[in-house]
Amino acid sequence: MNPIKPLLSTRVRSRLFIVLALGALTVLPAVPTLAAGSGTWTLTGSLHVARADSTATLLTGGQVLVVGGGGTSAELYNPATGAWTITGSLHTARYDPSATLLPNGQVLVAGGSGPLASAELYNPATGTWTVTGSMHTARYQHNATLLANGQVLVAGGLDSNYNYLASAELYTP
Secondary structure (H helix, E strand, C coil): CCCCCHHHHCCEEEEEEEEECCCCCEEEEEEECCCCCCCCCCCCCCCCCCCCCCCCEEECCEEEEEEEEEEEEEEECCCCCCCCEEEEECCCCCCCCCECCCCCCCEEEEEECCCCCEEEHHHCCEEEEEHHHCCCCCCCEEEEEEEECCCCEEEECCCCCCEEEEEEEEEEE
16 A cells, blocks of 8 residues: 555645655655546626626736626626626727736736737726727737736737737836
């Protein structure tokens, strides 16, 4: 019998990583993985607007902002109640944009199919959108990542001819 197996939960199993370095055997911390079939799904409230090619962002207060794929509309999901509410409308309809929660609690939404170079900021305190500086390159299906210094790195995506983009740019709030 494996002496380690009884130590592992039947729901969560870990993989042990063993490294041979400089003649010494080292066991690194294991990363837990979920056992097959351990997740469940539960129905919750429905959106007000049918959406595709949208993005969802967890806000500082716990609500979820959903943007894109539904014209200029945006919605907030309250996980405590399972209810959706309409919030302020974007200035530009967006499909496949990026959305990034900024350190100040606002959300930067950039690009989208068209493609678009424009960007907007959502203020959860007021439920309003403000146009902000545009990207140098119009793009959609791109990635956006908040960096430790508060800037947002936008990279890749597609252009209007469905060509992959290798360019990247930084947004400074």
